[in-house]
Amino acid sequence: MEQPTTMPALDLSGRAPAQAQDDAPPKVEVRDLNFHYGEFHALRGVSMVIRERRVTALIGASGCGKSTFLRCFNRMHDLVEGARYEGEIRLFPDDINIIDRRVDPITVRMRIGMVFQKPNPFPKSIYENVAYGLRIRGISRRRVLDERVERALRQAALWDEVKDRLHRSAFDLSGGQQQRLCIARALATEPEMLLLDEPTSALDPIATASIEELVTELRERLTILIVTHNMQQAARVSDYTAFMHLGELVEFGPTEEIFTRPREKRTEDYITGRFG
Numbered sequence: 001m002e003q004p005t006t007m008p009a010l011d012l013s014g015r016a017p018a019q020a021q022d023d024a025p026p027k028v029e030v031r032d033l034n035f036h037y038g039e040f041h042a043l044r045g046v047s048m049v050i051r052e053r054r055v056t057a058l059i060g061a062s063g064c065g066k067s068t069f070l071r072c073f074n075r076m077h078d079l080v081e082g083a084r085y086e087g088e089i090r091l092f093p094d095d096i097n098i099i100d101r102r103v104d105p106i107t108v109r110m111r112i113g114m115v116f117q118k119p120n121p122f123p124k125s126i127y128e129n130v131a132y133g134l135r136i137r138g139i140s141r142r143r144v145l146d147e148r149v150e151r152a153l154r155q156a157a158l159w160d161e162v163k164d165r166l167h168r169s170a171f172d173l174s175g176g177q178q179q180r181l182c183i184a185r186a187l188a189t190e191p192e193m194l195l196l197d198e199p200t201s202a203l204d205p206i207a208t209a210s211i212e213e214l215v216t217e218l219r220e221r222l223t224i225l226i227v228t229h230n231m232q233q234a235a236r237v238s239d240y241t242a243f244m245h246l247g248e249l250v251e252f253g254p255t256e257e258i259f260t261r262p263r264e265k266r267t268e269d270y271i272t273g274r275f276g
Ligand SMILES: Nc1ncnc2c1ncn2[C@@H]1O[C@H](COP(=O)(O)OP(=O)(O)OP(=O)(O)O)[C@@H](O)[C@H]1O
Pocket: 001, 037, 040, 042, 060, 061, 062, 063, 064, 065, 066, 067, 068, 069, 080
């Protein structure tokens, strides 16, 4: 695991003011979420509100349940034997409980996209990677596909780099470009929320910076939940930070407060690198 970096280098100067009076409506409300892998109780009574068009970072030591939590949001555990959810994850504005087995996981995944730690483009062309989800949704008219593929690639800040080689293999792209392609693929179906699971941990600093810039741009149009081991990254890109420990949510609040005035000693110890 990458060690958390220490506190002094955090630069919070360019950030929006603390959101103590944030008027963004809730996008998701997590209510007393418990999650079990068979006998193992991986998430313990997690409750939090994720606000619309805000970036919320999940931090905490390896194994504390960050990915488990993130994966609940697009029902990735459904096929894991013995996996069991309790509680609610209510998605607004329609107020549905997305972990209710009666809610179709495909519908949930259309509304909540996910990007993983390692770029994982399909063995297809750049164009077909982005068009994939659209084709699954029955869109086949060339003009519509062209338009939506271009829009998603522009939103992922990749269009200028790939517009002349759309039909080349996605594997010809660099790691950072592949990750932006995966983001474009997730954006093509116009989700309301994006889950990012350590999206830059396999990337170099330049590619990391471009993904962080992109996260800040995407925040204008959708809600983002990001898992990161990098404290600076959480401080740079997020509005809110949630600190988890052993399956519990220890502390949650505006990023600036969590990093400068944590209420809990465990949070302070973690962000100052005293444990992790
Ligand atoms: N499929 C599984 N079956 C059983 N236990 C699992 C499974 N996946 C994860 N776990 C356990 O659940 C706990 C939380 O794991 P999770 O991957 O969510 O942690 P994390 O905080 O994302 O860690 P990291 O930062 O290392 O990615 C760990 O103890 C892990 O061993």
